[in-house]
Every structure is written in C-alpha cells, then in structure tokens.
Amino acid sequence: MLKYFIGTAGWSYKDWVPSFYPKQQTSKFDWLQFYSHYFNCVEVNSTYYAYLSPKIVEGWVKKVADSDEFIFHVKIHQDFTHKRKFDEQSIKAVRYNLDILGNAERLGGLLIQFPYSFPYNNSATQYIQELKDIFPNYKSFVEVRHSSWQNEKAFEFFKENDLTFCTIDQPQIGQAIPFKPIITNDRAYIRFHGRNVEAWKKSINSFGKEQSYDERSERYKYLYSPGELVEIEQKIKSIQSKVKELYVIMNNHPQGDAVANAFELIHLLEEKDKVEMPGTIIKAYPRLEELLVN
Amino acid sequence: MRTIFHLDLDAFFVSVERILDPSLKGKPVIVGGDPKYGRGVVAACSYEARVYGLHSAMPIRTAYKLCPHGIYIHGSHGEYSRFSKAVKNILLQYAPIVQQASIDEFYMDFTGCRNVYGSLFAFASFLQKEIWERLSLPCSIGIGSNKTIAKIGSDCMKPNGITYILSGMEKEFLAPMPVEAIPGVGKVTLQDFHSKGIYRIGDITKLPQDYFAAAYGKYGIDIYRKACGEGNEYLIVDNYEQKSISHERTFADVTSKQFLKEKLFKLTGKVCQELRDMDWLASNVHIKLRYSDFNTLTRSRMIKPTDDDKAVFDVAWNMLVKALTRRVAVRLIGVGLSKFSKFSEQQELFEWEEIKRRRMLRAVTKIRDKFGYESLMFGSVDHDKRSLTMVNPFRVKT
Numbered sequence: 001m002l003k004y005f006i007g008t009a010g011w012s013y014k015d016w017v018p019s020f021y022p023k024q025q026t027s028k029f030d031w032l033q034f035y036s037h038y039f040n041c042v043e044v045n046s047t048y049y050a051y052l053s054p055k056i057v058e059g060w061v062k063k064v065a066d067s068d069e070f071i072f073h074v075k076i077h078q079d080f081t082h083k084r085k086f087d088e089q090s091i092k093a094v095r096y097n098l099d100i101l102g103n104a105e106r107l108g109g110l111l112i113q114f115p116y117s118f119p120y121n122n123s124a125t126q127y128i129q130e131l132k133d134i135f136p137n138y139k140s141f142v143e144v145r146h147s148s149w150q151n152e153k154a155f156e157f158f159k160e161n162d163l164t165f166c167t168i169d170q171p172q173i174g175q176a177i178p179f180k181p182i183i184t185n186d187r188a189y190i191r192f193h194g195r196n197v198e199a200w201k202k203s204i205n206s207f208g209k210e211q212s213y214d215e216r217s218e219r220y221k222y223l224y225s226p227g228e229l230v231e232i233e234q235k236i237k238s239i240q241s242k243v244k245e246l247y248v249i250m251n252n253h254p255q256g257d258a259v260a261n262a263f264e265l266i267h268l269l270e271e272k273d274k275v276e277m278p279g280t281i282i283k284a285y286p287r288l289e290e291l292l293v294n
Numbered sequence: 295m296r297t298i299f300h301l302d303l304d305a306f307f308v309s310v311e312r313i314l315d316p317s318l319k320g321k322p323v324i325v326g327g328d329p330k331y332g333r334g335v336v337a338a339c340s341y342e343a344r345v346y347g348l349h350s351a352m353p354i355r356t357a358y359k360l361c362p363h364g365i366y367i368h369g370s371h372g373e374y375s376r377f378s379k380a381v382k383n384i385l386l387q388y389a390p391i392v393q394q395a396s397i398d399e400f401y402m403d404f405t406g407c408r409n410v411y412g413s414l415f416a417f418a419s420f421l422q423k424e425i426w427e428r429l430s431l432p433c434s435i436g437i438g439s440n441k442t443i444a445k446i447g448s449d450c451m452k453p454n455g456i457t458y459i460l461s462g463m464e465k466e467f468l469a470p471m472p473v474e475a476i477p478g479v480g481k482v483t484l485q486d487f488h489s490k491g492i493y494r495i496g497d498i499t500k501l502p503q504d505y506f507a508a509a510y511g512k513y514g515i516d517i518y519r520k521a522c523g524e525g526n527e528y529l530i531v532d533n534y535e536q537k538s539i540s541h542e543r544t545f546a547d548v549t550s551k552q553f554l555k556e557k558l559f560k561l562t563g564k565v566c567q568e569l570r571d572m573d574w575l576a577s578n579v580h581i582k583l584r585y586s587d588f589n590t591l592t593r594s595r596m597i598k599p600t601d602d603d604k605a606v607f608d609v610a611w612n613m614l615v616k617a618l619t620r621r622v623a624v625r626l627i628g629v630g631l632s633k634f635s636k637f638s639e640q641q642e643l644f645e646w647e648e649i650k651r652r653r654m655l656r657a658v659t660k661i662r663d664k665f666g667y668e669s670l671m672f673g674s675v676d677h678d679k680r681s682l683t684m685v686n687p688f689r690v691k692t
Binding site for chain 1: 316317372429
C-alpha cells in the first residue's frame with residue numbers, strides 16, 4: 001500500500017507569519033507543533049548549515065508527540081556535499097542526531113543534495129558510494145542537479161546501492177535536470193524548488209557570497225499555479241504503482257507559498273476532497289478555500 | 295456504425311480563471327482583454343455574461359456596452375494549455391482514440407465499447423463527473439454516429455449537458471435548428487443563406503442537393519451533407535500535441551491586392567504571437583487562398599526556424615502573390631505555421647542583429663500578454679498612402 005508524505009523544506013520561517021502561523025501567538029505556541037498538526041513530514045534544512053546540538057533534536061521529538069506518523073528527513077551538512085571535506089568528528093555529529101530521530105521512530109531518511117556543479121562521472125559515483133558506506137543504515141535520498149546524471153548507467157548505480165534518485169522540479173536553465181520521476185528503489189523523493197527563472201539565474205552568479213535571508217531565498221519565491229499542480233499530479237500518479245513510499249517536499253518557502261502548494265498537493269495526490277487547514281492560509285491564499293474542511 | 299463523442303469544455307477559459315480566483319464564481323466574467331485598452335474580441339465569457347447577450351468573438355467594446363459591470367480579464371494562456379493537456383490525459387485513460395480539435399474540444403471514438411462501458415449515456419456522465427472532480431472543469435458531451443453530429447450535439451445542451459443522437463435520427467434532430475449550428479457556417483455564409491430564405495437546417499434539406507452544389511460548389515455539398523446528419527466518421531490523430539497554428543479571414547469578395555496584403559500582415563502577426571506564446575519556432579509556412587467560387591488552394595514552404603513576423607510575412611506574401619493567378623475575387627486568405635521546434639536561449643548561434651530582433655519580439659509578446667494583442671502593432675512601411683492605417687501610433691521615432 002502506497003503511503004504519501006507531503007510537507008515542506010523547513011518550518012521555521014518568519015515570513016510564514018501570518019500566512020501560516022498566526023500573528024497572535026502565546027508564549028507556549030510552538031511552530032513545529034502547529035506544523036505537525038497539519039503535515040506528516042518535514043525536511044530539516046538547518047542541518048545543512050550547522051551541526052545541531054542533540055538537545056535541539058530531542059526537543060523536536062517532544063514537540064511532534066501528538067502526531068503519530070510524523071517524520072523528519074534530515075539534509076546532510078554541506079561539508080559532505082558542497083565542500084566535500086569532512087572528518088570523523090563531523091560524521092559522528094551527523095550520526096548522533098540521526099540516531100536520536102531513528103530511535104524515536106521519527107526519522108524518514110537522509111537527504112544528500114549535491115550542487116549543480118557536481119556532474120556525473122566516475123569520481124562522483126565513487127564519492128557517493130563512499131558516503132553510503134559511512135551512513136549505511138539510513139534511507140538515502142540523493143539529489144543531483146546536473147542533467148549529465150540523466151542516463152541509464154547512473155540510474156543503475158543508484159539501484160545497485162539502494163539509493164533513491166530524487167526527482168526535482170527547478171527552473172529550466174542550461175543543463176538543469178528536467179522534472180521527470182526516475183525510480184531506483186521502492187521509494188520516491190520529489191522536491192519542488194519553484195520555477196523562478198530570473199532569480200535563479202541571479203543566484204548562480206552570487207554563489208559563495210555572504211547573503212541575507214531575503215537574498216538567499218529569493219530564488220525560491222514561486223507559487224505553483226493550479227494548472228502546474230495538476231500537471232505534476234498526473235506525472236506523480238504515473239509512478240505511484242512502482243513505489244511504496246512517496247515523499248513530496250515543497251521548497252518554494254518564501255512567504256508560505258510552499259505551505260499553500262503542499263495543501264493543494266495533499267488534496268490532489270491523496271485524493272482528499274477536503275483538507276484540514278488553518279484559517280490563516282485561506283486568508284493568504286483564497287483559492288484554497290475550496291479544499292477547506294468546514 | 296461508429297460511436298463518436300465530442301467533449302466540449304464549458305466556457306473553458308472562464309472555468310480556469312475561476313480555479314485561479316474563486317471569487318469570480320457566479321459573476322459575469324469576460325476573457326479577452328480590457329475594454330479600456332483593447333479593441334480585441336471576447337475569447338470566452340461566463341454564462342452569467344451570456345445573459346446580457348455576450349458571446350465569444352464579439353468585439354470587447356460591444357461587450358462592454360452590453361455588460362459594463364462585467365469582470366474583464368486578459369487570460370492566462372499558459373494555464374489554459376496546462377488544463378487542456380490534463381483533460382486530454384484523463385480522456386486517454388478511457389478512450390481508445392482521442393483527437394484534440396482545439397484547446398477545449400476533443401473527439402473520442404468509442405465504437406465497439408458498449409460492452410466495456412455499458413450505457414454510453416451513463417458513461418458520458420461518468421466522464422463528466424471525473425473531469426469535474428479531478429480538475430473542477432465543467433463540460434458538455436455530444437454522442438453521435440459521426441463527428442459533425444456529435445459536435446452539434448455537445449453544443450445544444452450547454453452547460454453540463456449530454457446529448458445522445460440515436461443513429462437514424464440525425465436529420466430529424468437537426469431540422470429545427472438554425473443554420474448557423476452547422477460547423478463551418480460563418481457570418482458571411484449565414485448572410486448569404488438568409489438572403490435566400492434559408493434559416494433552419496431543415497430548409498436546406500428540403501432543397502435538392504444539386505442546387506447547393508451549383509450555388510456553393512464543393513463547400514455546398516459539404517454543408518448539405520452535414521445538414522442531413524452526415525459527417526466525418528474518423529478521427530485524426532498523431533503524436534504531436536499541436537500540428538499547426540493558423541489564422542484565416544473570410545471576406546465579402548475582394549480584389550484589391552493592397553487590402554489582401556494588409557490582412558495577411560495582420561494574420562501573420564497573430565500566428566507569430568501565438569507561436570511566441572508557446573515558446574516555439576516554426577520551420578514551415580503555409581498559406582490558404584479561396585476564390586469567390588470556392589476554389590481553394592494552399593501553398594507551403596520550408597524556412598529557417600523562426601518566430602519573426604517579418605520573416606514569415608515575407609515568405610507568405612511571396613507565396614500568395616504567386617498563387618493569385620486568376621482574375622476572380624478572393625473570399626478567404628489564411629496563413630499558418632507548422633513543423634515546430636522549441637525556442638532555446640542559445641543565443642551564440644545567432645548574429646547580433648538577430649539577437650536584438652529576438653529580444654524585441656519577446657518584449658512585444660510580453661507587452662501583448664499584459665495589455666492585449668492590439669496594444670502594440672507592427673507597422674508596415676509602404677509607399678501607398680492608403681496603408682497609413684497600418685502606421686503604429688506608438689512607434690518611437692529614431
């Protein structure tokens with residue numbers, strides 16, 4: 001039986017107030033707790049920028065206690081994917097936090113996202129294999145963005161190593177990989193980065209520079225239109241019989257677009273007529289009202 | 295005997311706009327431009343707007359006079375084609391053959407499917423429900439023994455209707471309908487029919503077929519056959535999403551070459567705009583020419599892939615001049631593009647002048663998408679003073 005997990009990349013965004021999180025918040029109000037009431041998974045991105053203290057991770061587990069099925073996907077630190085320079089200490093740190101989630105039965109898997117500048121070749125596959133050996137016991141989702149990975153040999157490599165080939169939707173520039181689900185094991189992991197071509201081009205030029213939150217997230221500012229979502233729905237449904245678990249992560253986070261689109265995809269993919277949503281999101285995105293449970 | 299379905303999405307553009315903005319529900323909505331700027335026409339209007347006498351292809355200005363409180367929007371064409379494709383994908387799950395006739399019309403051949411789907415009427419209503427539940431789009435379905443009758447059927451119970459014309463009942467079904475219900479009878483033909491006292495389809499079938507053949511040639515025979523409930527039984531399918539983009543205009547007989555040139559210029563502008571909207575390049579240009587005696591000819595030529603109005607117009611005009619050999623008035627001209635390829639931004643392949651022109655054309659496309667097709671027009675420089683109407687008032691002097 002296929003299980004859908006639909007959520008967003010991160011939950012802690014100030015600009016989700018008031019489009020998702022209400023403006024009036026009591027001191028006890030917790031964003032993750034609120035988020036986990038509506039969604040059954042989230043992708044953690046802060047782990048890409050820092051090695052988090054285990055206390056923080058233990059805190060998450062407590063906050064989602066009310067949501068039985070809720071899981072976290074953890075994005076691996078950039079030392080492993082972008083800088084590709086790490087030591088025993090960093091491996092331990094990653095493992096420790098993963099195991100906290102794993103022992104609490106809250107771990108989805110490990111997201112290993114490589115940059116566009118990581119094309120397919122022998123040393124690349126060797127490197128991925130190395131990572132798989134370091135983190136053997138976790139479900140691994142590997143995201144590559146260069147279109148040179150779109151070949152049978154690469155898919156074979158993924159299959160042999162039980163790695164999930166992430167499907168991504170991103171602005172179509174240069175040799176960017178197009179949206180096309182590829183199945184390499186019994187899971188599918190689909191990430192949506194928006195289709196903001198202009199801002200994406202701009203960000204390519206400023207890679208590596210110090211950037212503010214607004215600058216960094218501008219390229220993800222994109223609200224998928226109903227027509228685009230229907231198109232996506234039909235493409236995803238065409239692969240659903242081939243997998244057991246299907247993860248959909250919306251990364252077009254600025255201002256809450258990701259949340260709105262995630263609700264719409266719950267409606268479309270899980271074939272729910274009505275979806276439980278907070279009033280805040282309806283106010284920010286009136287077109288969602290149709291899906292609201294009364 | 296064949297079983298053909300014709301599925302027509304009800305007020306399609308408006309239905310999509312209502313998905314994008316649910317506050318438009320229950321209101322008179324007109325897609326096709328802003329009456330303040332545009333001299334365009336109504337591309338689609340909601341049933342609430344039709345109450346005021348609005349219909350598609352009506353000039354926006356006229357529409358505005360009839361329904362000033364309507365909501366006028368330009369429309370989101372990319373979104374329409376996405377939904378159209380989604381509908382087609384659903385139909386392909388059930389129908390053995392699907393022919394997409396336009397963005398909002400589909401023919402399906404269900405011949406021999408009765409054992410699979412049971413009652414065709416019930417099955418049509420299932421399809422309707424499926425499209426409504428999956429995409430929130432209403433549609434009407436006509437079922438008949440050929441394409442023409444199915445199309446007329448889907449048209450007569452809009453919106454959300456299903457019409458099943460039993461085989462053998464076609465002629466009786468059509469007789470009381472106005473002649474303009476026949477696909478292919480346009481404004482010009484209609485006037486002609488009215489002047490001869492033909493108002494209802496039954497009026498046509500009362501006449502001998504020879505009369506029609508003598509008066510209207512091949513076209514007349516075609517109309518006569520349609521009036522009797524006959525029509526094409528086979529669907530045209532191929533793998534391309536869209537085979538060609540074309541536009542044509544019918545006139546009350548014209549002899550002036552200058553007039554034809556201006557019309558061709560305008561038609562070319564329209565097809566190129568559509569081409570750029572799809573982000574395509576075309577490498578085949580074709581023209582259509584119909585004389586007043588309904589003799590029709592077509593010409594086509596391969597060109598270097600382009601989306602440039604000027605390149606297309608030059609080729610099209612050249613072909614038209616060569617084709618215009620008879621001293622008979624012209625009734626219709628058309629221009630079309632086919633053999634598409636995707637527009638790509640690999641600009642290094644082009645000369646600098648070409649790049650500049652491309653950028654200009656893309657900018658024109660953007661402005662038109664925002665303010666309507668007629669917000670920005672190309673001027674043709676011509677020594678003939680009569681063509682001054684073509685001069686673009688917005689053109690900046692350099």
